[in-house]
Structure formats: structure tokens, C-alpha cells
Amino acid sequence: MNRDIxxxxxxxxxxxxxxxxxxxxxxxxxxxxxGLRVALVEKLDFASGTSSRSSKLIHxxxxxxxxxxxxxxxxxxxxRRILQRVAPxxxxxxxxxxxxxxxxxxxxxxxxxxxxxxxxxxxxxxIAPHRTLSAKRALEMEPSLSSHGLRGxxxxxxxxxxxxxxxxxxxxxxAELGAVCLNYCALTxxxxxxxxxxxxxxxxxxxxxxxxxxxxxxxxxxxxxxDKVRALTPFDGDATRLSPTKGVHLVLPRLTQDHAIAxxxxxxxxxxxxxxxxxxxxxxxxDTEFHGDLDSAHAERADVEYLLAEVQALFPDAPxxxxxxxxxxxxxxxxxxxxxxxxxxxxxxxxxxxxxxxLLSIVGGKYTTYRAIAQQTVDAAxxxxxxxxxxxxxxxxxxxxxxxxxxxxxxxxSPIVWASDIVHACEEEMAVTLGDVMRRRTRLALSRAGGPxxxxxxxxxxxxxxxxxxxxxxxxxxxxxxEWNRNLP
Ligand SMILES: Cc1cc2nc3c(=O)[nH]c(=O)nc-3n(C[C@H](O)[C@H](O)[C@H](O)COP(=O)(O)OP(=O)(O)OC[C@H]3O[C@@H](n4cnc5c(N)ncnc54)[C@H](O)[C@@H]3O)c2cc1C
Numbered sequence: 001m002n003r004d005i006x007x008x009x010x011x012x013x014x015x016x017x018x019x020x021x022x023x024x025x026x027x028x029x030x031x032x033x034x035g036l037r038v039a040l041v042e043k044l045d046f047a048s049g050t051s052s053r054s055s056k057l058i059h060x061x062x063x064x065x066x067x068x069x070x071x072x073x074x075x076x077x078x079x080r081r082i083l084q085r086v087a088p089x090x091x092x093x094x095x096x097x098x099x100x101x102x103x104x105x106x107x108x109x110x111x112x113x114x115x116x117x118x119x120x121x122x123x124x125x126x127i128a129p130h131r132t133l134s135a136k137r138a139l140e141m142e143p144s145l146s147s148h149g150l151r152g153x154x155x156x157x158x159x160x161x162x163x164x165x166x167x168x169x170x171x172x173x174x175a176e177l178g179a180v181c182l183n184y185c186a187l188t189x190x191x192x193x194x195x196x197x198x199x200x201x202x203x204x205x206x207x208x209x210x211x212x213x214x215x216x217x218x219x220x221x222x223x224x225x226x227d228k229v230r231a232l233t234p235f236d237g238d239a240t241r242l243s244p245t246k247g248v249h250l251v252l253p254r255l256t257q258d259h260a261i262a263x264x265x266x267x268x269x270x271x272x273x274x275x276x277x278x279x280x281x282x283x284x285x286x287d288t289e290f291h292g293d294l295d296s297a298h299a300e301r302a303d304v305e306y307l308l309a310e311v312q313a314l315f316p317d318a319p320x321x322x323x324x325x326x327x328x329x330x331x332x333x334x335x336x337x338x339x340x341x342x343x344x345x346x347x348x349x350x351x352x353x354x355x356x357x358x359l360l361s362i363v364g365g366k367y368t369t370y371r372a373i374a375q376q377t378v379d380a381a382x383x384x385x386x387x388x389x390x391x392x393x394x395x396x397x398x399x400x401x402x403x404x405x406x407x408x409x410x411x412x413x414s415p416i417v418w419a420s421d422i423v424h425a426c427e428e429e430m431a432v433t434l435g436d437v438m439r440r441r442t443r444l445a446l447s448r449a450g451g452p453x454x455x456x457x458x459x460x461x462x463x464x465x466x467x468x469x470x471x472x473x474x475x476x477x478x479x480x481x482x483e484w485n486r487n488l489p
Contacts, residue, residue, distance in 0.1 A: 001172065001175055001427075001428050001429065001430055002430075003182055003183070003184075003206065003430055003432070004180070004182075005182060005185065005204045005207060005209065005211065007039075007180045008039055008041070008180055008182060008185070008202065008211055008213045009211040009212060009213065011037065011039075011180070012037075012214050012215070012216075013037045013038060013039045013180075013213065013214065013215040013216070014031070014036040014037045014038065014215065014216055014217060014385065014387070015027075015028075015031050015036055015037075015038045015039070015215060015216070015217045015218070015219060015378075015381055016038075016039045016040070016041070016200055016213050016215035016217075016218050016219070017031075017038065017039070017040040017041070017219045017221055018040075018041060018187045018200070018218065018219065018220050018221060018222060018229055019040075019042060019049075019220070019221035019222045019223060019225070019229070020040055020041075020042025020045075020046040020047065020048075020167075020171060020181065020183060021042075021046075021047060021049045021050060021051035021167060021221060021223045022047070022051040022163070022166070022167045022170070022367055022370045023221040023223065023362050023365065023370055023373060023374065023377075024040055024042070024219070024221030025040070025046065025047075025051075025167050025168075025170035025171050025174065026170060026370045026371055026373065026374030026394070027219055027221055027362075027374045027377050027378060028040045028170070028171070028174040028179050028181060029170050029173055029174040029177070029179075029374070029394065030371075030374045030375055030378045030392055030393075030394050031179075031378045031381070032174050032177040032178055032179045033177060033390070033392075033393045033394065033397060034378065034382070034389040034390045034391070034392065034393070035389050035390050036378075036382075036387075036389060037178070038174065038178075038179040038180070039179065039180040039181070039182075039213055039215065040171070040174070040179060040180070040181045040182070041182050041185040041186070041187055041200075041202050041213070042181075042182065042183045042184070042185065043184070043185070043186035043187070043205070044183065044184065045183050045184070045431075045432065045433070045435070045436045045439075045440060046167060046168050046171045046181075046183050046430070046440070047163065047164040047167035047168055047440050048436075048439075048440065049223050049224065049225070049331075049332075050223050050224060050331040050332060050333065050334065051163055051164065051167045051223070051367065052163055052164035052167070052329075052331075052439065052440050053163075053247070053249075053329050053330060053331030054163045054247075054331060054367050055247075055249065055273055055275060055282065055284055055285055056160055056161055056162060056163050056275065056277075056282070057094075057158055057159065057160060057161075057273070057275070057368070058079070058080050058083050058084075058091050058158070058159040058160070058161050058367070058368045059076065059080065059158035059159065059368055060073050060076045060077040060080060060118055060121065060122060060126075060158065060368075061073055061076050061348065061366070061368070062114060062115065062118045062156075062262075063271045064348065065114050065117055065118065066114075067345060067347075069347070069348075069349070070117075070121060072347075072348060072349055072366075072369075073118070073121045074121045075369055075372060076366065076368045076369055077118075077121050077122035077123070077126070078372075079368050079369050079371055079372055080122075080126075080158070080159055080368060081122075081125055082371065082395050083159070083161075083368075083371065084159060085395075086394070086395065086396070086397065086398050086399055087161075087166065087169075087398070087399040089401045090161050090162060090165060090166050090169070090399070090401075091159050091160075091161045091166075092159060092160055092161070093127040093157050093158075093159055093160075094157065094158055094159055094160040094260050094275075094276075095155060095156075095157055095258065095259050095260070096155065096156050096157065096158060096259060096260045096261065096262050097133070097138060097141060097142055097145075097153045097154070097155055097259045097260075097261055097262075098111060098153055098154045098155075098156070098261070098262045098263065099138055099145055099146075099150055099152075099153040099261065099263060099314075100150070100151045100152055100153060100154075101146075101148075101149045101150055101151065101264075102149035102150075102151060103149055103266075104264045104266075104269075105264070105269050106264050106269075108132070108151050108152050108154070111154050112130075112132055112154060115130035115154050115156055116130070118130065118156065119156075126156075126157050127157040128157055130154055130155060130156040131154070131155045131156075132152060132153075132154055132155075133152055133153045133154070133155055134152050135147065135150040135151060135152050135153070137153075138150065138152060138153035141155075141257070141258070141259060142256050142257060142258075142259055142261070143257075144255060144256065144315050144317060144318060145261070145314065145315065146313065146314055146315065146316050148316070155259075158260075160260070160275065160276075162443065163367060164439070164440040164443070165440075165443075166399075168429060168440060168441065169399055169400070169401075169402075170399065171430075172400075172402065172428075172429060173399060173400055176400070181430075182202075182204070183430055183432060183436075184204065184205040184206045184432055185202050185203070185204050185205065186202060186203050186205060187200055187201070187202055187229060187232065188201045188202065188203050188210070188232070189201040189232050190218070190232055190233050190359075191212065192233065192234055192356070195235065195356040195357050196356060196357040196358055197218050197233065197356060197357075197358055197359055198214065199212040199213060199214045199215075200212070200213045200215070200218060206432060216358065216385055217358050217359075217360070217381045217384060217385055218358060218359045218360070219359075219360050219361075219362070219377060219381065220359060220360065220361040220362065221362050222361075223332075223334050224242065224244050224294050224332040224333070224334040225294060226242065226334060226361050226362070226363055227241065227242055228294075229361070230355060230359075230361055233355055233356065233359060235355040235356040235359065241336075241337040241363075242334050242335060242336065242337055242363065242364075243289075243335050243336070243337045243338060243343075243346060244289075244290045244291075244294070244332045244333060244334060244335065245287050245288060245289060245290055245332070245333045245335060245343040245346070246286065246287075246288050246289075246290035246292075246297050246303075246330060246331075246332055246333075247284060247285040247286055247287055247330065247331050247332075247333060248284060248285060248286045248299040248300075248303040248304070248307065248328060248329075248330045249282050249283060249284030249285050249307075249328065249329050249330075250282075250283045250284065250299075250304065250307050250308065250311075250325050250328050250489075251277070251280050251281075251282060251283075251325065251326040251327045251328065251329070251446055251447065252280060252281050252283055252311070252320065252324055252325060252326065253279070253280060253281070253324060253326070254276065254278075254279050254280055254281050255274055255281040255283075255311070255315050255318055256274060256276060256281060258276075259276070260273060260274060260275045260276060261273065261274040261314065263310075263314055265306075265310045266310060266313055267306065267309070267310065270287065270344050272284065272285070272307070272310055272311075273285070274311060274314070277446065278414060278415050278447070279414045279415075279447070280326060280446070280447055282446075283307050283311045284307065286303045286306060286307065287333070287343045287344045288303075288343060289343060290332055294332055297330045297331070297332050298328070298330050298486050298487060299328040299330050299487065299489065301489075303328075303330075304322065304325070304328065304489045308320060308321075308322070308325075322489045325488070325489050326446075326447055326448045326450075327445065327446065327447070327448075327450055327484070327487045327488060328487050328488070328489060329446065329487060330487075334363065334364060334365075335347065335348065335364055336349065336350070336351060336363055336364040347364070348364065348365070348366045349364055349365070350362060350363060350364040350365030350366075350369070350373050351363045351364060352373075352376060352377050352380055354380075354384075357384070358384060360377060360380055360381060360384075362377055371394050371395070374394065375392045375394065378392065379392070402428070404420050404421065404424040404428075405420075406418040406420055406421070407419075407420045408420045408423075411444075411454060411457055411458060411461075412444060412447075412449040412454055413449075414447060414449060415442070415443055415444065415447060415449065417442045417444055417449075419461050421441070421442055422437055422441075422442070422458055422461045422462060423461065423465060424441075425437045425441035425442070426462055426465040426466055427465065429441050431462075432466070433476060433479070433480075434455060434458060434459050434462060434476040434477060434479070434480040435479065435480050435483060437458055437462060438450055438455055438458060438480060444458070445484065450484055451484065452477075452481055452484070455477060455480050455481065455484070456477060459473050459476055459477050459480075460473075462476075
């Protein structure tokens with residue numbers, strides 16, 4: 001699949017989507033499946049924003065029960081069922097244990113009550129209903145858990161996915177269906193006539209050229225950048241306004257056998273997760289106010305110390321120190337602005353906001369509910385366009401699974417990555433930089449295999465495919481290594 005910048009200015013589109021995270025990708029796929037002519041531009045790589053930096057859960061979000069947000073939990077449970085059906089190769093059931101300790105503020109009885117409600121809101125159609133376990137049984141299942149003061153545990157199911165892969169596959173499917181999707185193509189401004197946008201100005205960061213894209217409708221799926229994109233228009237309209245928060249994860253050697261763990265942090269009572277990830281565990285997440293540069297959010301010392309202390313208390317015999325951290329990753333949540341001071345208590349709901357006649361912005365939302373959000377956004381766009389299209393089909397049409405058969409030299413054992421995966425990423429998946437392959441087409445960068453040694457091997461495979469000169473290959477390596485080092489504690 002080629003990056004073809006000329007395809008953007010050759011046609012008149014029904015919809016131009018700005019942002020190649022999961023919301024933009026979801027909108028592009030939905031609109032293309034309905035028969036609309038769609039283009040999508042992403043200023044960096046697809047999924048390089050929040051959509052590769054989440055906890056990677058497709059979940060009902062049981063902790064929103066505490067905020068009495070039953071509607072959001074009900075919707076998320078429904079979406080969890082739909083996504084398991086349309087993408088079973090990517091959205092997989094994940095059993096959780098939630099251990100309860102004597103000194104925590106949450107009792108076993110209260111958790112059981114919450115989990116009964118969780119099952120009920122899933123219409124009892126989750127993988128299995130929750131179960132209560134004695135302390136002895138919980139320790140049989142996960143022997144490394146702290147036994148000190150353990151009262152018992154609740155076992156329940158949610159789902160896990162690879163967020164970057166899921167998003168990139170949406171882009172690839174949209175392109176296969178006829179959408180023009182470009183990474184490294186930034187929206188830089190709009191051409192407006194009165195209260196209507198007539199074209200968008202975009203800059204191709206690879207070929208260093210600019211062009212104008214004409215479309216009837218524009219959809220701002222800029223995630224945490226949504227306000228910046230809107231600020232490029234002359235419209236005041238209904239402000240989108242965000243209260244962004246930062247979320248950090250640590251990648252540690254595998255801590256559990258078969259389960260993810262949800263637990264209450266000792267310091268502040270927040271719910272944290274330990275999530276299995278191949279030979280590793282993802283531990284997160286923090287949730288703190290963020291007013292910094294959206295393009296360079298990273299883990300601070302305080303974030304690392306907080307997560308490490310909490311996970312060490314839960315797994316007292318695990319040798320956990322900063323040296324054990326393979327890497328960290330950090331995302332910024334685009335949360336709707338609110339008066340609630342605690343970041344964790346802020347709503348994960350979304351709004352679709354119209355500016356002028358033909359710009360819609362998606363504000364807030366969760367990965368889990370992206371499909372429903374995309375459906376509502378395309379419905380709104382179709383309404384404004386006053387066209388008749390086929391109905392939304394994303395709840396039925398399977399997401400294709402185009403993984404290549406492994407051949408060639410093996411580049412890494414954990415995770416297993418073959419040279420053929422890298423070739424496929426460059427030739428079929430629009431990978432442009434070393435970081436694209438290390439971080440999002442493969443997940444090498446979420447393991448110790450993300451270090452310089454393997455990065456160098458990967459760059460040697462990529463260089464002839466992408467026509468890199470020795471200087472360009474060196475520059476690619478340096479850029480990747482700089483980011484890799486920034487994510488080390
Ligand atoms: C730490 C953390 C953990 C999370 N865990 C979960 C979870 O387990 N489950 C869940 O359901 N949700 C989770 N979420 C929420 C979820 O990740 C987000 O809701 C989702 O990824 C948002 O996707 P998006 O497309 O709106 O944003 P993004 O993925 O950030 O995409 C926006 C894109 O717009 C692009 N862009 C910006 N400006 C321009 C421009 N001028 N031109 C072109 N492109 C532009 C950006 O480069 C970016 O790629 C988590 C979030 C965080 C931060």
C-alpha cells in the first residue's frame with residue numbers, strides 16, 4: 001500500500017478526517033463502508049498519539065460504577081461484545097483478579113455488589129459472570145500476590161487488545177475500501193468562505209510539499225490536539241475545551257501467571273492494573289493534570305516511583321527496581337473539561353461539537369466506545385450533508401486479519417518478530433520511519449527488544465526497502481534511540 005499524496009488533491013471528497021488515532025480511523029472506516037468518498041490525514045504515524053499508549057483494555061469500565069455512570073458502562077459492555085465479534089483475532093477475553101486487603105478502603109462485599117451490577121449491565125452476556133474467591137484460592141491462582149491481610153478476591157472478565165495494531169488495521173481496511181489515508185501529512189489550515197470550510201491545507205512531511213484538499217465535510221478527530229485543530233478555523237462556535245490528563249505505564253518482567261490484576265493503590269485508593277503482555281506486565285496507570293507539550297509527554301520520576309511502590313507492595317517477593325523496568329509509555333487523555341478536581345473522577349464521555357456549517361469535532365471518549373462514537377459522528381455528518389447512504393455496518397463487517405506468514409530470519413524472540421514482518425510493514429502498512437516499525441507495526445519498543453541492538457537490525461532491513469541513504473539510516477536510528485532513552489526511567 002503506497003502513500004500517494006497526489007490522491008488527496010485529485011478528488012473532491014465527501015469527508016476529510018483529521019487525525020489517524022482510533023476515532024479518526026473508526027470514522028474513516030465507517031464512512032467508507034457506507035459508500036462515502038473519504039480522505040484521512042495524520043500529522044505523524046497512525047496511532048502515534050493516545051491510541052498506542054492506552055492500557056489496551058476493551059472494557060466495561062467497572063470503576064465508572066462508583067461515579068454512577070451506568071450509561072457509559074452499559075454502552076462499553078455492549079461495544080465489548082460487538083468488538084469481540086468483529087475482531088476476535090485482536091479483542092481477546094482477559095481474566096482479572098481483584099484482590100481485597102484488610103487495610104484497603106474497599107470491602108469484598110462492596111466489590112461483589114459492584115461486580116453483580118457490572119454483570120447485569122453486560123446483560124449477563126460477558127465471557128462468564130464474576131466469581132468470589134477465598135484468599136487461599138486467589139493465591140493458588142496467582143501465587144506471587146501478597147498474602148499479607150488478603151481477605152479474598154473477585155474474578156471477572158474484560159478484554160485485551162493491541163491498541164496500535166487495532167487502529168492501523170482500521171486504516172488499512174479503510175484504504176482497501178477506497179479511502180485515501182496519509183500518515184505524516186499534517187493539517188496546517190483551512191480555506192473558509194463565510195461559515196463554511198471549502199478546503200483544508202495539508203503539508204506532506206515526507207515529501208515536504210503542501211496541497212489543498214477539498215471536501216464537503218471535515219471531521220476533527222485530533223484527540224488531545226482537538227482544540228489546536230479547531231483553533232485553525234475562524235469559528236468560535238461551541239467551544240470544545242479539554243482537561244487533559246497524563247497516564248504513564250511501566251513495562252516490567254511478567255508478574256502474574258494467567259490473570260490481569262486490578263487493585264486499589266495504597267497511597268490514594270485509585271484502581272491500578274497489572275496486565276499480561278507476552279513475557280512482560282504493563283503496570284499503570286497514573287492520572288495527573290497535564291498542561292505540557294502534547295508531543296513530548298513522558299514519565300517523570302514521581303510517576304515511576306508511585307507505580308513501582310504500588311506494584312512492589314502487591315508483589316513483595318518480585319525483585320522490582322528501576323533496573324527491572326524495560327521501558328515506560330505515556331499517553332494524554334482528552335477528557336471533557338469539568339469542574340471535578342480529581343482527574344480520575346472526570347467523565348470519560350464524549351461530545352460531538354459542530355463549528356460553522358461543516359466541521360465536526362469529537363471531544364473526549366474512550367477507546368472501547370470508538371465504534372459507537374464513529375457511528376454517531378458519521379450519522380451527524382450524513383445529516384448535515386443531506387445525502388442518503390447505506391446504514392452503518394461496523395457492528396457486522398469483520399475487521400480483516402492480514403498478518404503475513406512468518407518467513408526469513410528471526411529478528412527477536414520476545415516478542416517474536418520476523419524480517420518478513422518488517423518487510424510487510426514497509427510495503428503494505430505505510431511504515432515510514434524506524435519508530436513506526438519498532439513502536440506500532442511491531443511492538444518491539446514495548447519490551448527490552450526495543451533497545452539499540454535490535455533497532456539497528458530493523459533499520460538495516462528497512463533501509464533498502466525505503467531507499468534510505470547511510471546518512472538517512474543513521475538519522476532514523478538516532479531519532480529512535482533518543483525517544484527510547486527518554487522512555488527509560
Ligand atoms: C494512559 C491511558 C490509558 C488508557 N486506557 C484505555 C483503555 O484501557 N481502554 C479504553 O477504552 N480507553 C483507554 N484510554 C483512552 C483511549 O486511549 C483514548 O480515548 C483514545 O485512544 C483516543 O483516540 P483519539 O483518536 O481520539 O486520539 P489519538 O489517538 O491521540 O489521535 C489523534 C491524532 O490526531 C493527530 N493530529 C493532531 N493534530 C493533527 C493535525 N494538525 N493534522 C493531522 N493530524 C493531527 C495526532 O497526531 C493523533 O495521532 C486510555 C488513555 C490513556 C491516556
